[in-house]
Amino acid sequence: MQEAYITTPLGTTIVKGNTEGITKISVLDDKMPASTTIPTELQQAVTELQEYFAGTRNNFTFKLNPQGTDFQKKVWQALLTIPYGTATSYQKLAIQLGDVKAIRAVAAANGKNPLWIVVPCHRVIGSDGSLTGYAGGIWRKKWLLEHENPPTQQSLF
Template sequence: MKQAIIKTPLGNTKIVGDENGVSAITVLDEETPISEHIPLELQEATEQLNAYFNGDLKKFQFKINPQGTDFQQRVWKALLEIPFGKTTSYLELSKTLGDVKAIRAVASANSKNPLWIVVPCHRVIGSDGSLTGYAGGLWRKKWLLEHESPSPQQKLF
């Protein structure tokens, strides 16, 4: 597996992958040196992440290869269907997957998403519209939702 560390507005970010696709994108809370060289296998992901943060990209199109259980894969695939600038609730996501009672399992799979931002788990909020748990921290979730808001001058939370 190749890896690279890039700088983003939300902290340094580690990208891991190989010729089969990107398998992990993780925001780091500790200071980590930025990569001087980006491996060829990660260059497209790096360029697209930079374009996303610059406000020039709404849909990622590089090859991904997240590792997880069949259920986690189903949840992550459903997350990919949430459009840029939109949100859904854990309950709605459970309904989409065909089992309203699976809300906790859906939330658990959501929290194990290995592809920060690309598989947009930040677009899942509470049924009452509140910000709820986010592995990267609620302040990052708020930032991402505001970044994707169709009305940038209006604060969502």
């Protein structure tokens, strides 16, 4: 398993993976020095993440290889269908997956997402529009949602 650390506006990010794909992307609370060399298997992911933070990329094309239960993978696959710049609720996600009663299970799987940003768990909010729990911290969730949907300047005339 290869790994690399990159600096982002939200903190140090670790990217892990191998020739089978990227298995983990997460933000760290502790600052780590950025990697001086990026393993070949991680180069595309690192480049695309840097483009995302620069505002020049809104989708990812590198191979994913998340590890989890079948249900978690089903939820993570559903998260991939949430368009850039939009949000959905846990309830809508549970309905999309075929079981409105699975809201808590969907939320739990969402919280176990191993591919920060790429599998956009930050795009899931409360039914009332509130920014509910987020493993990286609510301030990061708010930043990501604003980054993907910046306010437009209103014309004065």
